[in-house]
Amino acid sequence: MKIAVLREQTDGERRVAATPETVRKFVALGATIAVEAGAGESASIADTAYAEAGAEIGDRAATLEGAGLILGVQGPDPASLAGSAPGAWIVAGLNPFGVGPDGGRARVDAYAAAGFEALAMELMPRITRAQSMDILSSQSNLAGYKAVLDAAAEYGRAFPMMMTAAGTVSAAKVFVMGVGVAGLQAIATARRLGAQVSATDVRSATREQIQSLGAKPIFVENVAGIEGEGSGGYAGEMSAEYQAAQAELVSAHIAKQDIVITTALIPGRAAPRLISDAQIATMKPGSVIVDLAVEQGGNVEGAVLGEVAIVHGVRIVGHRNVPSRLAADASALFSRNLYNFLNAFWDKEAGKPVFPDDDEIVQGVRLTQGGKVVNARLLS
Missing domain, CATH: 3.40.50.720 (NAD(P)-binding Rossmann-like Domain)
Structure with a gap:
């Protein structure tokens, strides 16, 4: 052969x-x-x-x-x-x-x-026997790590809290949307860099994973569709009621964040829209969003494949083929x-x-x- x-x-x-x-x-x-x-x-x-x-x-x-x-x-x-x-x-x-x-x-x-x-x-089926063969997991792991580094490069401030003689520098607030392989690595990396990290996912089973990494879980409560578990461990599509409740929750939370990293994908479908232009407008100038789903249509309105777009003073990072970086x-x-x-x-x-x-x-x-x-x- x-x-x-x-x-x-x-x-x-x-x-x-x-x-x-x-x-x-x-x-x-x-x-x-x-x-x-x-x-x-x-x-x-x-x-x-x-x-x-x-x-x-x-x-x-x-x-x-x-x-x-x-x-x-x-x-x-x-x-x-x-x-x-x-x-x-x-x-x-x-x-x-x-x-x-x-x-x-x-x-x-x-x-x-x-x-x-x-x-x-x-x-590759997401079964125990095939874990060592799964290219999506291995490459997403690196993409989640690189997303945080790309965010840090675009962000005009430091990640960790610093106490100096000249005063205190506050820790960056990082919000990860989508807690699959990429999202978990993004949480871990941002935490290692000293950021204050929160995360959300439509699958309620990820709450413990978020907490185990020292991040704060942000979840919609008491709304039909919260389980969000699709086949093969992927997220499925949510009920209209859940989507509305999630949008309201995210809008309130995202306005307080310095960095947002989105990782949500649905196999074989265009990426779900998680962040709207109106939500971006509520963020502070100089904030950064990294859209890891930009090659599949993007989670973020205004994200441009292969570019760093500036929308309402927010830098939206849309690098293509992040693992290749x-x-x-x-x-x-x-x-x-x-x-x-x-x-x-x-x-x-x-x-x-x-x-x-x-x-x-x-x-x-x-x-x-x-x-x-x-x-x-x-x-x-």
């Missing part, structure tokens, strides 16, 4: 789908690894490091020649994969629902038409996710992965097979 690791072609994508660590592990399984020259450059990994780990280094054509398995961070253009083996597997983040600037159903259809078997890692660590975690997934299905006798049709993980991530789109979520 030849595994190809490609240099990412999406603008601004600095991550890479394999590191020297995972190259060594794949070689130990008996695979041949080919890495496109310069693939790890943006993640501070030199070609020589891959070569020392046992990889073959070459141009794109040489890397793809005869490859039965293609690794990527984002889904490669099907037209750019000439020379790979018939029926090759593509294992990457493929964005099959087309939410955001890249990906979509048209690309999935193109994979099927070209005979590729596409496996979308972001559709920590390319070295993001690549290390992402590549381990891919290796853990493939290793779990690796057949040593066959010298390649074997993906059982009845396996829950395989059913979750498989998009195309035998020239057809087969994923139930795309066919429903």
Whole structure:
């Protein structure tokens, strides 16, 4: 089995789908690894490091020649994969629902038409067995951390309380909206920097998680829909009554905050709107909002993808592809996710992965097979 690791072609994508660590592990399984020259450059990994780990280094054509398995961070253009083996597997983040600037159903259809078997890692089921394979969790963890650092860079004041001879500097007030993996890491990071942190989520089960990190939970009480628990541990859509009560609560709280970080996403859907223009207008000039959902439409009215917008004197940070802003660590975690997934299905006798049709993980991530789109979520 030849595994190809490609240099990412999406603008601004600095991550890479394999590191020297995972190259060594794949070689130990008996695979041949080919890495496109310069693939790890943006993640501070030199070609020589891959070569020392046992990889073959070459141009794109040489890397793809005869490859039965293609690794990527984002889904490669099907037209750019000439020379790979018939029926090759593509294992990457493929964005099959087309939410955001890249990906979509048209690309999935193109994979099927070209005979590729596409496996979308972001559709990994959230089950115990698949935790080490979950790219959304590993990348969101870093995004939550980076969001706080980006907020600190834009905020014109200090985070911690400082008592000096010239007087006291008050601690920054940070409000995190959405307490998934990214939100929890944002809370922890802001707390480590000395901020006064509060957080909210539609899932009542997150209250204890917020408190365990030393933050103050802000929750709507006694309103239908407070549970908010969707499938797979994600938040679901709320009742109209709950949405109205939440908007009122947030409006009162947000006006007192220095920094707000929003992280709310619904799989396969546009991000829910959490903060309106009217709410932004109540915030103090110089306040900062970081919208981690901007690539899926944004949680914040006025957020601009790839820019820092200034609305009513508030800086709204809309950086695209936040994990890529920590390319070295993001690549290390992402590549381990891919290796853990493939290793779990690796057949040593066959010298390649074997993906059982009845396996829950395989059913979750498989998009195309035998020239057809087969994923139930795309066919429903």
